Every structure is written in structure tokens, then in C-alpha cells.
Amino acid sequence: MSGKKSVFPSRRDAVLITSAALAATTVIGRKQARGDIMSIKPTPEDVFIVVDVQNDFLPGGALAVKNGDQVIQPINALARKFGNVVQTQDWHTKGHVSFASAHSGMKPFEVTKLAYGDQVLWPDHCVQGSQGAAFSDRLDLPMVQLVIRKGYHPNVDSYSAFVEADHATKTGLAGYLRERGITRCFVAGLATDFCVAWTAMDATKAGFDTYVIEDASRGIDTLGSLAAATRNMDAAGVKRIQSQAILGA
Numbered sequence: 001m002s003g004k005k006s007v008f009p010s011r012r013d014a015v016l017i018t019s020a021a022l023a024a025t026t027v028i029g030r031k032q033a034r035g036d037i038m039s040i041k042p043t044p045e046d047v048f049i050v051v052d053v054q055n056d057f058l059p060g061g062a063l064a065v066k067n068g069d070q071v072i073q074p075i076n077a078l079a080r081k082f083g084n085v086v087q088t089q090d091w092h093t094k095g096h097v098s099f100a101s102a103h104s105g106m107k108p109f110e111v112t113k114l115a116y117g118d119q120v121l122w123p124d125h126c127v128q129g130s131q132g133a134a135f136s137d138r139l140d141l142p143m144v145q146l147v148i149r150k151g152y153h154p155n156v157d158s159y160s161a162f163v164e165a166d167h168a169t170k171t172g173l174a175g176y177l178r179e180r181g182i183t184r185c186f187v188a189g190l191a192t193d194f195c196v197a198w199t200a201m202d203a204t205k206a207g208f209d210t211y212v213i214e215d216a217s218r219g220i221d222t223l224g225s226l227a228a229a230t231r232n233m234d235a236a237g238v239k240r241i242q243s244q245a246i247l248g249a
């Protein structure tokens with residue numbers, strides 16, 4: 001186990017900080033004369049990706065994210081502003097390699113080395129077909145067009161909705177979005193520092209202009225993961241916005 005080492009992968013590090021910061025100012029740049037209220041009106045080329053709002057990540061769940069339930073109301077409202085909404089669903093096999101229970105002597109939130117790199121070990125969660133893996137019944141998202149499941153290979157985790165943790169296996173989401181003419185991704189949900197961040201970073205990597213909606217997301221924050229995720233998203237050129245930018249537009 002790697003002690004205090006960052007749980008975030010090194011592949012995200014260090015690139016493009018300056019140009020990302022520049023891009024952020026130009027793209028977000030529609031600041032109004034007297035204030036800093038940004039306004040974004042979704043178009044048919046935009047998609048809203050709602051990440052892992054599942055019972056196990058909500059209060060009382062197996063891997064509860066603090067205040068995770070506070071994302072539900074903004075997500076329900078935001079979804080109504082978009083012509084394209086997709087959802088992700090963490091969907092693990094029993095005994096999945098990301099579960100601490102699958103590694104003797106290891107406890108949840110410890111880090112181990114797997115074939116593809118460092119892996120944070122989690123409590124058993126989001127087992128296929130379980131109530132914990134089901135979406136919250138307070139989500140009101142009848143407009144969702146696609147549910148992308150991830151983490152279903154027994155020996156590979158997948159925080160990202162685009163590429164599994166082996167950094168190689170694709171989920172097919174980029175192809176689906178491209179084929180539908182989508183150019184911008186707006187990402188929110190659970191958890192900010194894992195599935196939301198990795199999904200957003202892979203979206204930019206796949207060529208989509210990408211925004212994380214911070215107040216419609218909540219983080220787990222283990223071993224400094226929230227600060228690391230924020231840093232890595234900024235470096236990757238992911239823009240961070242508040243839901244009001246869209247709800248008020």
C-alpha cells in the first residue's frame with residue numbers, strides 16, 4: 001500500500017496549465033459588464049452527463065458521499081434545460097477488484113497496486129442488480145436518452161464514463177456522442193473527485209469542450225482527492241461552473 005501517495009494518476013499531471021487557463025477565460029468569458037454572472041444556454045450540440053446518482057453513493061448507502069443527496073434537486077432542474085441527457089451507472093460484479101473485501105488484509109480507502117496502476121479500495125458498492133446500484137428514486141429524469149454502465153469488468157475499475165481504469169478499454173460513449181453531433185459536455189453528480197472528474201477529463205481528451213457543474217456535484221475527498229481532482233481538471237482544461245450559469249440563462 002502506498003501510504004500518503006496521491007490517489008490520482010500521474011497521467012493527468014502537469015500539462016497545459018497556462019493554455020488551459022487561457023482557454024477558460026476565453027470560453028467562459030461572457031462576463032457581464034457589471035458583474036461576473038456567466039450565462040450558458042444549452043444548444044442541441046450539448047449533452048448533460050449525470051454521473052452515478054445511485055443509492056450507494058447517497059446518505060445511508062454503502063459508499064455514501066457527504067451531502068450527496070444535495071445534487072438531486074439541481075440535477076433535476078438542469079436536465080430540463082438540455083436537449084440531450086445521459087446518465088452513468090456504476091455497475092460492479094460481486095467481488096469486484098475495486099472492493100477492499102476482494103483483497104485479503106486490505107481495508108476500504110486504502111490504496112493497492114493493480115496491473116493498471118494504483119487503485120483505491122472501496123467498500124462493496126453498486127453491485128449489479130442490487131438496490132444500492134439503483135438510481136435514487138428522487139431523481140426525476142424521464143428525458144434520459146442513454147444509460148452508460150461502467151465498472152462491469154471484474155478485474156478493471158472504471159471511474160470514467162469514457163475509458164476504463166486500464167486507460168485503454170473504451171465504453172463507447174465518445175463514439176455515441178460524436179455520432180450524434182455533440183460537441184460540449186456538461187458533467188455533474190457523484191463523486192466530484194472520482195467519477196465526475198475522470199469523466200470530465202476524458203471528455204476533454206476525446207475532444208469535447210467540457211464543463212463540470214460544481215454545485216450539482218459532491219466529492220468523497222479521501223487522501224486529498226478533491227484538491228487533486230480540482231487541480232487535474234484545471235490542468236486538463238475542464239471548466240468549472242455553477243448551475244446558476246445554466247438555470248439563470
Ligand code: VGL
Nearest residue numbers: 052090122190191194195
Ligand atoms: C465512484 C468510487 C468508486 C464514483 C465509483 O462514482 O465516483 N467512486 N466507484
Ligand code: ZN
Nearest residue numbers: 090098126151
Ligand atoms: Zn465503483
